[in-house]
Structures are given as structure tokens and as C-alpha cells.
Amino acid sequence: MNNQEFIKFVAKRFGIDEYVVKTFVDMFAESLQELVAAGQIDELAEDILKNGQINPVLIRLADDEDFKYEIIAGSRRWKACLMANIRLKAILTDYDDMQAAIAQIKENDKSGISNYSKDLSCSILLKNKILSQEQLASSMGVSRSKLQSLLCFSKIPKSIINAIENPEKISARSANSIYSLSRKGDDHINALIEIAEKIKSGLASYDIEELVKNLIAGKRDLNDNDIRNDKGEVVARWRMGSLIIRAKNSSDRKKLTKLVEYFVIMKDHDLEKLATLLKESDQYKVIKRYQKPEYYNLDNKAPKxxxxxxxxxxxxxxxxxxxxxxxxxxxxxxxxxxxxxxxxxxxxxxxxxxxxxxxxxxxxxxxxxxxxxxxxxxxxxxxxxxxxxxxxxxxxxxxxxxxxxxxxxxxxxxxxxxxxxxxxxxxxxxxxxxxxxxxxxxxxxxxxxxxxxxxxxxxxxxxxxxxxxxxxxxxxxxxxxGQLRFKLWATNSPYESKDLLKARGYRWSNPQTDKHKAWFIELTEDKVAEEINYLRSNVYGSSAINIPVEIFDAYGRFSNNNKQLYSTTKYQDKLEWFQSLCVE
Known part of the structure; x- marks a missing residue:
């Protein structure tokens, strides 16, 4: 399904004619799929399905007669919302191309996408002269040399990328090694293609260089059984079922002794001993499958x-x-x-x-x-x-x-x-x-x-x-x-205060369940006065403010049917106290 078909599907699903049309990179990229393939859309959709869409996407009016809007940042959320069958939340901006590019870069940083996807996105922006290298490096908060290192993915021959299939786990450092090796000729390119499966698993740059070097030299299995320390030095070697220790210092020898213990335990299939050994080291975290216990504590005769x-x-x-x-x-x-x-x-x-x-x-x-x-x-x-x-x-x-x-x-x-x-x-x-x-x-x-x-x-x-x-x-x-909850609504708050409110923990209302269309926060009673003072000083700039509030306890807190009843009847004295704070 291409992006235009995807948009039509969105519109049909939500019963609307015009919603969002394309992403900012669509104007420049031949394939959006390359940029979002590693974005784990299904995991994001699962999270949105359970918790809702927390952060809205950024959109702007599209300079396109066929469409109305264009997504600047948040295309993963857009696709995830479709999978979760949820209407997309979006903020309309008036960004130009440069502002849109910078917003997209910041979005990519927050989303934690791979170096490979970042390279694709950055290369598009540079190729179409949306940003210069200097502007791009500044927007990403990196040096120009670091940016050059990141951009090496797009310089790797397509034959190698196709053989790797999914380069998402490759670090920028490993990509630099691959690019440098590929420039040495077809024999190096063929060697890289031959070890593509190992590269895809996240092979370190040093190991890539060593494997290619040995393949070129015809030593295909020379190092298959070598054990190296952190410096890459061979400290032991398996030969015909025996472990030959070549370590020169006590630290390496101690580690190898522990390694022998691991092999003995694995041979005996004693998983509990292996788990204990792994936990005792500082290199592993051991987690176990949940097993239903008979009890958590013995009866202490206290009231239950x-x-x-x-x-x-x-x-x-x-x-x-x-x-x-x-x-x-x-x-x-x-x-x-x-x-x-x-x-x-x-x-x-x-x-x-x-x-x-x-x-x-x-x-x-x-x-x-x-x-x-x-x-x-x-x-x-x-x-x-x-x-x-x-x-x-x-x-x-x-x-x-x-x-x-x-x-x-x-x-x-x-x-x-x-x-x-x-x-x-x-x-x-x-x-x-x-x-x-x-x-x-x-x-x-x-x-x-x-x-x-x-x-x-x-x-x-x-x-x-x-x-x-x-x-x-x-x-x-x-x-x-057990504490009372006060749900404060920052109604009519200035648009420019949204970042302050979000940073403070406010969320945007749900149009299906909330009567106010505004930012809100839930607080315990001991934090209410401080929050009123903050809103008065930093958001509204007025001594007297009108803040709607709902008050509820553990019986009405999560119930949309009971919240209003509790707010207006059961806690009338608390409501009057709250209103007095707003007019001081």
C-alpha cells in the first residue's frame, strides 16, 4: 500500500474526506517505507492501544491541490493510530521547509530511530538543499565530523545493503568500516556480502575488518574458535575439543577459569547454577519466567x-x-x-x-x-x-x-x-x-x-x-x-504555555469523556495550592483565575459515571476551599 492509498484508507476508516496526506519527507524520498521500516510501528500501536496517543503529531497546510495537510513530525504515530483504530491527534503549524526539517530531526532523536534511518532522512534533506551540512549538524547537536560519520550509510554500495537486508542494528562506526572496506575493490565488496548475516546481527567494526581480512587471505576459519579479550587479543583457542589458554595476565586467566565453569555447567544442564554464576558477574542480568507461588508471606494473624x-x-x-x-x-x-x-x-x-x-x-x-x-x-x-x-x-x-x-x-x-x-x-x-x-x-x-x-x-x-x-x-x-484527587483544568490557557504545561505533567483532554477541551492534571490535595500559584504566575499572569476542578476519591476517580457526582456533592467543602485559592 503506497502512502496515497494509506491516506485514503485513513479517511475511509475515520469517515472523513480530508485529514492528513503525506509526510514531510514524501516530497523528497522515493520510499517512505525505508525511513519507517525500523520504527516498530506494531509496538507503538500496542502502546497507543493501551495508553492512548500521548503526544500529537505536527502538521502544516500542504502546498498540494490533492491534499489538505502534511505531516511534519510523527508519521510513526500516524500509522500506529491507524493500527490501533484511534483518531489521530495533531497540532497545526505554519512551519516553512527549514523549520519542518529541524522539527523532524528532533522528532527522530526522541523516537530513537536507528543511525541507518537517520542517515536516509538527513541525506534527503541535504540532497534537496533544505538544510546545509552546517545547519544539519547544528540541529542534531553534533559536530560536522560526527555528521560525516553518520552519513556514510548512504555511501555503502547497494549490493552490500541488499545483502544485509536490515541494517538497523549497524552502528555508525561499523558503517564507516564497511564503507572504507568497500572502496578497496570488488574482492572486499564480495567478502562483505559473504558475511552480511553476521553484520546484520550487530557485528563490531573490528570484527568486520578481521573477517574481511581473513576472507581475502583465504583463512576462512582461522579465528572461528579464538577467544579474545576487550583489546581484541587472543587469550585462548579451542583446538580439537581442548581449550588452550594463552592469556598473559591474571585478569584474563581468571575470566577464562570462570568460562570453563560455564561450559561444565552447560554440559550438565544445571540451569540454576548457570543463572547463579551469571548473576555473580557484572556482565549479565538474569530474569526468570513467572511461576505462581503457593504464598508470599506466612500468616501473621493480623487482620486481612x-x-x-x-x-x-x-x-x-x-x-x-x-x-x-x-x-x-x-x-x-x-x-x-x-x-x-x-x-x-x-x-x-x-x-x-x-x-x-x-x-x-x-x-x-x-x-x-x-x-x-x-x-x-x-x-x-x-x-x-x-x-x-x-x-x-x-x-x-x-x-x-x-x-x-x-x-x-x-x-x-x-x-x-x-x-x-x-x-x-x-x-x-x-x-x-x-x-x-x-x-x-x-x-x-x-x-x-x-x-x-x-x-x-x-x-x-x-x-x-x-x-x-x-x-x-x-x-x-x-x-x-487513599488520597483525594483534584483534577485541574487549565481552560483558556495561552497557546504558548502548552510546552510549560506538558513539561509539568498536564495532558490534553479526551473529547469522548471530558467536558472541557483543555490541558489537565491530577493532583493530591497537598499539591493543589502550589499548582494554583504556578498557574497564576506562569500561565495566566493574573491574581484571580478561573480553574474548573473535579474532586474524587478511590470510588469515583476512574469512573466517568461518578466523577461529576463526587465533585459536586460529596466534597462540597473541598470545592469551596479550592475556589478560595483561585481568587486570592
Whole structure:
């Protein structure tokens, strides 16, 4: 599907005539696919499907009679939104070509695309004289010599690139080596093509040069069994099943002794010993597959509460348009200090959405139309199951709660908490809120995107200790979930303040669920006064400001049905206190 067909597909999907048309590089590149092939669109679509599109794309009016808009930065988000069946969020700019090029460069840096893709993009900009080399280097924050190093990908003969197939893992340094070797003649080009598979895996520049050198010299297997140290020196060699140690210093000999231990362990298939050895070194991180424990702590006779970890799989992101296809819940015992004891009974059921499940959802979850056909969640059984539950926890509770409340409106409200946002993960040096990543940081992995296993993995994380706070994950979640939340709306804020608000943690409203079209932030009560002062001084420039607010607790926080009720009735005294802050 070419880009024009892709655009028409977008327009048809969203029921519009004019939306976005092409990316900025389309004007210059013969193939957009080259630039975004390594962008892992499917992973981005998965993230958007779960968490929504956080950052809008940048667009401008297109100088083209066939189209209305042109994407400047964010083409990966555009394609991912299509895969996730979500309307694209975009900001209209008046950028000229140079400003658009600089915006695109900054977008590429943030997106973490490969050096190869950066080279393609930069080469297009230089070839079409959008930016000079000096302007390009300045925009990227690199020296001209560093830029020249990056641009060597486009100088590598096409025959080598085609043999490698996917050069995304190649470093700029390795690309320089490949380019330099290719200039030495056809025999070097042929040698590079012969080792293309090894290059594709991320082979270092030194190893590329050595392999080509040996191939040219006819020594094809001379170094296949060599073991080298960090300096590239041969410290040992396998010969006819024996390890001949040639190391000259004690450090290399010590490492080789450990290596022999590894081989003995592998021969005996003792994986636990191997894992222990690897963990003891500073070169490896060992993670294990999740195994369901019999219990987390022995009974200490303290009063117990019942928690329930809940996960929903659905046909899409919007609870207005999409339906539940699987519900999973796992109960567990816990105490006020955040200790988890036994895992209790589970509730698991499919639900027929009465419409086809998109192939992307099936790929993500493994759930097919046949699996859910004529299946129905028994609401009476579900209601009985939840009777003794004190709190429901979900990873992205806003998503799960919205589907749950719409599907089961007659079930009595429960307190909800979110393991994604009720834990200060970044303050614990855990840089992503994804469940799989948090599990990785706690040294385990699981097969995600099925309801019950996601629940069990979530409880396993709750039972761990936070690395910096040194309290249980569940304890911090309970403390945060128990606080009142104030949702502040920065209505009528100046456009130029958007970057300040975003940097401060504000998000843009959801037109399907929010009554205001504005930036908003959720805060605990102790941070409200400080935020009002910030808005007064840095955004509005006025002593008296009008800031709409919603106030809710754990029962109404994630419920679109209950938020307004809680804001206007249950916490009237807090509302009056907030309004007094705005007029001081």
C-alpha cells in the first residue's frame, strides 16, 4: 500500500474526506517505507492501544491541490493510530521547509530511530538543499565530523545493503568500516556480502575488518574458535575439543577459569547454577519466567483485607465503541502495611463482542472470534465473586474501569487503584510504566496480554519492595489510592504555555469523556495550592483565575459515571476551599 492509498484508507476508516496526506519527507524520498521500516510501528500501536496517543503529531497546510495537510513530525504515530483504530491527534503549524526539517530531526532523536534511518532522512534533506551540512549538524547537536560519520550509510554500495537486508542494528562506526572496506575493490565488496548475516546481527567494526581480512587471505576459519579479550587479543583457542589458554595476565586467566565453569555447567544442564554464576558477574542480568507461588508471606494473624487484581482485554481502546472480550480477576490477601499473603480464587471468562475481532487484537492477545463465540460473562457470578473485595487494582485502571462500569452498571461501586500511576515508578529509577518492563526490572518475565496471567504478574509486582523507597509496592499504592484527587483544568490557557504545561505533567483532554477541551492534571490535595500559584504566575499572569476542578476519591476517580457526582456533592467543602485559592 503506497502512502496515497494509506491516506485514503485513513479517511475511509475515520469517515472523513480530508485529514492528513503525506509526510514531510514524501516530497523528497522515493520510499517512505525505508525511513519507517525500523520504527516498530506494531509496538507503538500496542502502546497507543493501551495508553492512548500521548503526544500529537505536527502538521502544516500542504502546498498540494490533492491534499489538505502534511505531516511534519510523527508519521510513526500516524500509522500506529491507524493500527490501533484511534483518531489521530495533531497540532497545526505554519512551519516553512527549514523549520519542518529541524522539527523532524528532533522528532527522530526522541523516537530513537536507528543511525541507518537517520542517515536516509538527513541525506534527503541535504540532497534537496533544505538544510546545509552546517545547519544539519547544528540541529542534531553534533559536530560536522560526527555528521560525516553518520552519513556514510548512504555511501555503502547497494549490493552490500541488499545483502544485509536490515541494517538497523549497524552502528555508525561499523558503517564507516564497511564503507572504507568497500572502496578497496570488488574482492572486499564480495567478502562483505559473504558475511552480511553476521553484520546484520550487530557485528563490531573490528570484527568486520578481521573477517574481511581473513576472507581475502583465504583463512576462512582461522579465528572461528579464538577467544579474545576487550583489546581484541587472543587469550585462548579451542583446538580439537581442548581449550588452550594463552592469556598473559591474571585478569584474563581468571575470566577464562570462570568460562570453563560455564561450559561444565552447560554440559550438565544445571540451569540454576548457570543463572547463579551469571548473576555473580557484572556482565549479565538474569530474569526468570513467572511461576505462581503457593504464598508470599506466612500468616501473621493480623487482620486481612481482600484485594482483587483485574485485567480486561477488549476489541479496542474506546469503551464507547469497543467491547470486552475477556475478563480476568485474581483475589489475594493483604494487610494495611502492604504485605501480601495468599493468592485466592480466580474469575475468568470470555465475552462475545457481537462483532469481528480485528486481526491486530488477535495478534496482540491471541483471542480469536471462535474462542469468544456465544460466550457471556455471568454478571450474577461476578457480583457474588466481588462481594468480599475491599479494593480492585488494575494496571491502567482508567481503561479497565471504563469498560467494567459500562458492561456491568448494576454491580456495586468498589474502591479502585492503578498500579501504573499510583506508584512513583520514575522516582524508583524504573523508567517505563509498562507491566512487562516493570516485571523485567524485578527479574521475571511472563507471556502478557491475557487477562489472568497479567493479573498474576501484577500481584507479583505488588509483593515486591520498591528499590529506593524500601517499602512494598502495594503499601505505596494503597497510600496514594487513599488520597483525594483534584483534577485541574487549565481552560483558556495561552497557546504558548502548552510546552510549560506538558513539561509539568498536564495532558490534553479526551473529547469522548471530558467536558472541557483543555490541558489537565491530577493532583493530591497537598499539591493543589502550589499548582494554583504556578498557574497564576506562569500561565495566566493574573491574581484571580478561573480553574474548573473535579474532586474524587478511590470510588469515583476512574469512573466517568461518578466523577461529576463526587465533585459536586460529596466534597462540597473541598470545592469551596479550592475556589478560595483561585481568587486570592
Amino acid at each position: 483485607h481482600i484485594g482483587a487484581f483485574l485485567d480486561i482485554e477488549a476489541t479496542g481502546l474506546s469503551h464507547f465503541d469497543d467491547k470486552i472480550i475477556e475478563l480476568g480477576i485474581v483475589k489475594f490477601e493483604y494487610t494495611d502495611d502492604g504485605q501480601i499473603f495468599r493468592l485466592l480464587d480466580e474469575f475468568s471468562s470470555y465475552q462475545d463482542p457481537r462483532k469481528p475481532i480485528l486481526p491486530y487484537i488477535t495478534k496482540l492477545t491471541g483471542i480469536t472470534d471462535d474462542m469468544v463465540k456465544d460466550q457471556q460473562i455471568n454478571q450474577v457470578e461476578l457480583d457474588n465473586y466481588l462481594q468480599d473485595v475491599d479494593i480492585i487494582i488494575a494496571h491502567n485502571a482508567e481503561f479497565d474501569n471504563s469498560f467494567f462500569n459500562k458492561t456491568f452498571p448494576s454491580i456495586a461501586p468498589k474502591a479502585w487503584a492503578c498500579s501504573m500511576i499510583d506508584i512513583n515508578w520514575r522516582e524508583e529509577d524504573i523508567s517505563s510504566q509498562k507491566l512487562e518492563y516493570i516485571a523485567y526490572k524485578y527479574n521475571f518475565f511472563f507471556e502478557g496480554h491475557r487477562a489472568i496471567i497479567d493479573c498474576l504478574a501484577g500481584i507479583h509486582i505488588l509483593a515486591q519492595e520498591l528499590p529506593n523507597s524500601n517499602i512494598s509496592v502495594l503499601k505505596q499504592l494503597l497510600d496514594n489510592a
